Amino acid sequence: MTQSPTAPTEITPSDSLDCSGLLCPLPVYKTALALGKLEPGQVLELVTTDPGALEDIPAMARQRGDTVHAAEDRGTSQRFLIEKGTRT
């Protein structure tokens, strides 16, 4: 995962996805579909409740070549800002 110096508050997501209540592999699968609709450089806001997502989403981004700008642990939920890379 590449951390960008840009503060999360400065990023305007192009799309958002709520994966609350979904377990692995659904957040990753649905995030891949959602990122597939974006252009490189655009950002997806993702909310999950699967605690594994805190590891899974950055791992997914690493494999796909996307950039996670924010990975917030909010206790019972997690929020991510994912910038689509150029590889997928």
Added chain:
Amino acid sequence: MTNVGHRPAADPATEEPRRRRLALVASKGTLDQAYPPLILASTAVSLGWEAGIFFTFYGLDILHQDRFRKLKVASLANPAGPIRLPNLLGAVPGATAAATKVMKKWMNDARMPEVSEFIDMSRQLGVRFFACSTTMGVMGIAESDLIEGCDIAGAAAFLDYAAEADVQLFV
């Protein structure tokens, strides 16, 4: 003749790494054991990898169009299964149906897709399904018995595919 193992080289012009590949063997035909290979393969393609599953022996039931919706959970010799019974009672008629029903309820309550949905999800993102030709011959399964879009292949073809993979797992 096709070349199932063929894997495109990295493109030197873009300096992009070549796509990773996952090669799985699915050898078990129970409901609970159908999930792991489909979960791993659908995840792999979500990560931008290639993925292929070689369905062999009882695992071929996952591709059998009359059987993949009727997969069951064993109640016998399955001490961690959804109903905990001594093996003597696990053989009682109805015990397998009960274990299967409980597993389906667990999955449904957790909003996990059914096996048939995982098959669709996997294919939608390009997972390759290899049907073991020996299993078809041994168990009398015809190509027309299988769901659409399977490649019929033997061990050599799968190993050719797996030799070019980054991750190989036997489930």
